[in-house]
Amino acid sequence: MMPTTKILLDESHIPTHWYNVIADMPNPPAPYLGPDGKPITPDMMTNIFAPDLVAQEMSTERWIPIPQEVRDIYHLWRPSPLYRAHRLEAALGTPAKIYYKYEGVSPAGSHKPNSAVAQAYYNKIAGIKRLSTETGAGQWGSALSLAGSMFGLEVRVYMVKVSYQQKPFRRSMMETWGAEVLASPTTLTQSGRQALAKDPECPGSLGIAISEAVEEAASRKDTNYTLGSVLNHVLLHQTIIGQETRKQLELVGDYPDVVFAPCGGGSNVGGIMFPFLADKAAGKQIRLVPVEPTSCPTLTRGHYAYDYGDSVGLTPLMLMYTLGHDFVPPSIHAGGLRYHGDSALVSQLCKEGILEAMAVPQLATFKAGILFAKAEGIVPAPESNHAIQAVIDEALLCKTTGEPKTILFTLSGHGHFDMVAYDKYLNGELTDQDYPEADLQAALHNLPKVEGVATRN
């Protein structure tokens, strides 16, 4: 049998600061633009976001202190463990060393509470009483419901109707923490009523749910909006993952040759990879690889252009890789990765060749996840399986070349609420959903026109 290497840190190692990658990027990030094509100002954001979060969104400071109240909550599950995957290495027969940072230890079961807790805190101290948000698969909605209960804030979650019906257990979990969960589109918002007027049987989409949550926050003084990925401040909060991981690897005298993370909106990528970026800029050999689904290939097939964050066009325009804001990705079981756009920071770093994205198909990810579960015990979330598939390919390549590389990845969450997907895979009912090429091309031709800045991939 293999020994277990589980690298733990004590509470004194919960990071005291979030790391702001903007301070170390070769080029400043492109500004968000308003409907008039002009850069938006902080004032325009504080209508729906807490002032401290807007300040973080725009900050160029390298280190931003984490309030003690937030660190106290983090300590419920942090520092999270870093594992050496001895048993997976043995199963693959690879000379590579594989490490995984396990974020499923949070009460919500993923890395999402790292930002949810911070967002709830800053809204609490800003005097806000209610938070609105959207959720697809339910990971972010769960995280915010948990954070709301910790700080005594009301939480309303617009949950995409098809998920609301198909994933009742994530909904029950949010309700257990006291949140109100609505099947979107609702009749409570203009955006929802519009969608229902077009199609009374509308199954909902993340785009519509975002519009509903933003509209509610914009119309109520006691309510702010929160988002679980994409934005700079969300990725900022997640950098505690990579900071802890660096320390844990130091304890065993190791450093990664390559880092993989699943990529939907970019919060995992920012979390694990940004804290290694300065090393890379300083000449260190390290590959940083976001892994996305081939069915929603934003970074690998999208255009680098200004686009909306939602389908309706209520958000600012962001310069990012996008499949077009009206592209609807096929239904796959890694719901957290079904987003037409991506974080502007992750996009820019890909554009500049600092991150190197790749895409993997659905069936391979479940095969990889099951191999991982049998070897390492933990049943991964379908999102995490994307990283695992990339890791296995890299480790098998090392087997061929004989290189004993050090491979690191984020196991972003457990799959306890995704067993229906595993069940379908085991019963041979899953396929490699391909996107309709014609729809993708149509969506890409429907990007908003922004004078002099829209560029092509």
Place this chain on the structure above:
Amino acid sequence: MMPTTKILLDESHIPTHWYNVIADMPNPPAPYLGPDGKPITPDMMTNIFAPDLVAQEMSTERWIPIPQEVRDIYHLWRPSPLYRAHRLEAALGTPAKIYYKYEGVSPAGSHKPNSAVAQAYYNKIAGIKRLSTETGAGQWGSALSLAGSMFGLEVRVYMVKVSYQQKPFRRSMMETWGAEVLASPTTLTQSGRQALAKDPECPGSLGIAISEAVEEAASRKDTNYTLGSVLNHVLLHQTIIGQETRKQLELVGDYPDVVFAPCGGGSNVGGIMFPFLADKAAGKQIRLVPVEPTSCPTLTRGHYAYDYGDSVGLTPLMLMYTLGHDFVPPSIHAGGLRYHGDSALVSQLCKEGILEAMAVPQLATFKAGILFAKAEGIVPAPESNHAIQAVIDEALLCKTTGEPKTILFTLSGHGHFDMVAYDKYLNGELTDQDYPEADLQAALHNLPKVEGVATRN
């Protein structure tokens, strides 16, 4: 906000020995009896159990060494954290200090792998290739499937048919780890065929599933049977919970006035309470309180008598508290607590007044679990909610009396696979299932006759 007190131990503190409470019991345990009323011999058990496990079942040694191979697997999630429930204390306004030992950190989500890993190991080194077992709610089946995948053993799980149909996600998890899961009753065993002949629509029961799994193991040389509670060796393996907890409390200079644990077959009770028993014998003031459901009140309403462990009568006779082997408890959502009997060790210690059992009704346990989830973040398993309800009552009593007692309990697992129960509770669809008094009385009058030893409560 409250600080978080999470007391961690490093891997050097994973216990090196299991603690055998028999060495410190005031009276030796009553022997198991065969069908002829005579004590059974080790030889009679090795037909379906690994020899090392039979030796542990019968051992009177105080300390039994844990093989390094087992400790290596334990280290995937152990030592498990001990938390001080500051936020729950504040929510209750109690002067009491509340600690909980969280066993939901295992990949299977409960304390069950503590014994499953040990049982799989001893069967592996005995040359066994396959393990059979039964599962109701799925906690034990999951744990054994995980352990089987770690040691390369085939696992077949007879899952009570009604659970198989109503809880497909636990089943999918077992299959993800490579186990074969069958809806019991099956047509593969005599016990199953008998049940189906009586009732082709038979929804199954834990008793029938045990009979099927035992029958399979008895009929195949390459296959052994495993059980997730009740037996001495299972409780023995769980004592690592209490051993770790003692060390963790020492680190913060504390000691419990009272300990609560949910009680079905007794593995939680043995795990957390047995390591405190010698202190109590030495005069230390400590209350040890198993908590069971009022709908299946084995310890509080059963008879102390020799009875079978299964419904069909294939197991040895054990002197224990029992509701009668043909008593079928009402369907409640804490499936792990629906057992007609109880561990012989736990029963004897209750009979002798060393443990003091109590029972709580279902609705109160869900109310308690939701209060806990909102305060502490973790959504508990319905079984664990029984302990939480007792803890809350004790803490509120402390509020009345002003006593700053130290209360400890086992949070035996998370509720990720039990959200349908929370959903029903939140929708007002749950009731306090009462057992049919007539059925209970009938079952109690149907206890097997054993010359000179059957006693009444």
